[in-house]
Amino acid sequence: MSQVPLIVTTDWLVERLDDPKLRLIDATTFLKRPDDGGYYDVWSGEDAYKEGHIPGAVFADLLNDLSDPDSEFAFTVPSRERFTSKMSELGVGDNDTYVVVYDSGLAEAGASVVASDWASRLAWQLQYEGLDEVAVLDGGFQKWQEEGRPVSTDPGSYPKANFTGERRPELLATKEDVKNAMNDDNVVLVNSLTKADFNGETDTYERSGHIPGSVNVFFGDHSDPESKELHDDNKLREAFEKSGALDPDKKVITYCGSGIAATWNALILNKLGQNNVAMYDGSMTEWAADKSLPLDTAEKDK
Template identity: 80%
Template sequence: MSNIPLLIDTDWLAERLDDPNLRLLDATTFLKPTSGYYDVWSGEEAYDKGHIPGAVFADLLGDLSDPDSKYAFTIPSRERFVKKISELGVGDESYVVVYDQGEAIVGAPVIASDWASRLAWQLRYEGFDNVAVLDGGFPKWREEDRPVTTEPGSYPKATFTGERRPELLATKEDVKKALNDENVILVNSLSEADFKGESDTYARKGHIPGSVNVFFGDLSSTESKELYDDEKLRKTFEESGALDPDKKVITYCGSGIAATWNALILNKLGQDNVAMYDGSMTEWADDPTLPLDTVKKES
């Protein structure tokens, strides 16, 4: 199967669970904000307690990030990624559906499959297009009383090729240049409180100057657990200017996770010129020479 949608629903996946070419990846990870950073841990224990039949666990935190980086979730080397993803069975002859088990931020009512979108983004960055994210993720699957198992999935090791797409990645230097470039839209994917500088999650408060705020958690319904319709999504992003076909968009968040969700939705809406700043606020705020803006509270 080729040219699968960027996002698929539970019916679509249920009809294909027995397809030998399907590779179903559970990318569950957990994050809890703390003062000055946050705690993160693997979702493998949650996977062991129950997952969609056939799925294998993809460890974003351990296997699919750079173990030598100062910051969590930094993209790994090409060699490391190819080795790990091949061992999961993802190769040139397969197509991939990625999901996660929800609770993007522990304790927060956020409905977004941003851990899944992170892995989908990494696959595209490494040159693999045949990947979709399950809209609503495991919470919607389970809510619909679809099959769940504790039996570990497995696929034969595959051959993964393709070439990296550097245009999908933004570095700190790219963002610094964007500060004075009217043709680049910087989209902050964090909460309004983070954007305004009312939280202390990162080394310094605020947002990158000139950026607009589109909170990734506002793009889905807490009731249906699915994305809002394209009309509503389009309105949200049009207000930010991010759908202008003549502009380049750079999305960022805390550590390049939620930013991939916003990038995915922008792609869905037809904006293809989108890069994701991998270091995001974790890296930017850690450098005292780089500017940050805050929004003062009205008195």
């Protein structure tokens, strides 16, 4: 059991910036929906990291280093060897250290939706590969800057580590798992995208709509756009209660477009005490590409 909170505040972090056990990681990635529709434009946040980051932080490139380069889908989980090798280079893996991950705090470039979903993606990957001591910074780099906290352009570095731990397959859901879940009352499928995406009103993916039987809990509703802070647990709980996702006797599978936003919902569910949560890595990108698989829209749900 981790001794580090799942989500930490800027006050919590600033008190520990000089802690030799801290491994601080900037996982900033940028995503923007094209004006003419279609799949998102995505790019690495490495240049933004070089322009300024929390002092001591190292940069982890989710797009280019920590995804499977041979997959036809973006952000597919890489081989364990690829992931642990990169993490070891960044200094992550020693049993006596802990990790805090942050990102720009903006769910979409140019948008006002606040969610640390890129940070939660890396945190989820670390947990999937067996690391316990990992947290996500609430409000991310945007909140850090707005509070006038220190910012550095000096690249961070940590001594190379040896990543240990065992992969936790129960945290990952496959396409087959989701197919089985559609007819299983003991599994709650949570779509983490916008209501418009869920209703089939957008053309982001090869086909529009949602996986039959899934419920919509938009990942971007969990934080206050002004303060950049997460809502309190009571309000967070309200977002999930109607879906049945907080039932301790049920398993939850979260999904989104490419397994990013779904990790933010999974993290919030964990924070609220639901620990039986898996994330569908392929999400809508994989599901919609397989024309043999069903999709529902708002009309079909009526």
